Amino acid sequence: MRFEPVGTDEQIKDLAAMADEIWHEYWPGLIGKEQTDYMVERFQSFDALIRDIRNGEYEYWFLVDDQSGEDRIVGYTGGKMELSTKRFFISKIYLYASERGKGYASRVIHFYERLCEMRRLKAMYLTVNKGNDLAIRAYEAKGFKTIEVAETDIGDGFIMDDYIMEKTVEERES
Template sequence: MGATFTAVETAESRAELAALADEIWHEYWPALIGAEQTDYMVEQFQSLAAIERALRDDAYEYWFLHDDSDGRLVGYTGGHPEPATNRYFISKIYLRAAERGHGFASQTVRFYESLCRERGLSALYLTVNKGNELAIRAYLGKGFVTIDSVETDIGEGYIMDDFIMEKQVG
């Protein structure tokens, strides 16, 4: 299976992205972090207002992932370049449940590697919840290494307990 990456550029596509994020987050995250924290994090980081704020204030870029074979929407990804560190921060790689395990995450990492090469960036990095063993194994298998461990207070008594993982782009 191949993936097509379509930039999120219009008000309509931003609204579609927020709806997709809400769907995917609520199918996956409550089992790991609970329903209340999932709701809070969707509102803070995945809602339409959060997406528009990230685009405006933090130079975020977002893409939909579509399956090449039939055009169906399988997930989304997003992040932003960090010129000061010469890296690209991958903030989001989220796939619908039925689409996991079909190579879309691997294709997304390759997409970012290519993007980094085109832009002259030396590495890409991301944060991953320490309890998300499936994602950690996947990133390790794609050549990422754990470079740090962080606990981030995101408000309302919630903490993001993450590993920072990085991959050099050659």
């Protein structure tokens, strides 16, 4: 799998369209359609993505399966470095419904482990919806531990009810 950085306006438009599709495949069953619509517009629309990327706050990558000789985008991931805590915040790991369960998420976690090592960060962390049992089990299997519970008011009466999970990155000897 290849991780293709997202940076051009055209790539950001493609990412926003992908996010809209994937989020509407996955989230309405957990948080409802209204909150899904709100969160896509607020956090994953073209305007939100371009602002976050251009401000240098977040980095995004397309997940490209290049094993079959034909490049196929299967999802996307993104996050940001937090220098004050020496951690990387994994904000998004999203796959099309047809691509889940094929080991891509494990490759994404491995990508972030290498990224943290290269950037000399001590850990990576993410938030996961408390009702997302499948994701919680998957993250625990990859070594993440729940370190906190967070209820975040994101506006318009919507709350994100999450666990914060962290994985320490082991330093390797050079």
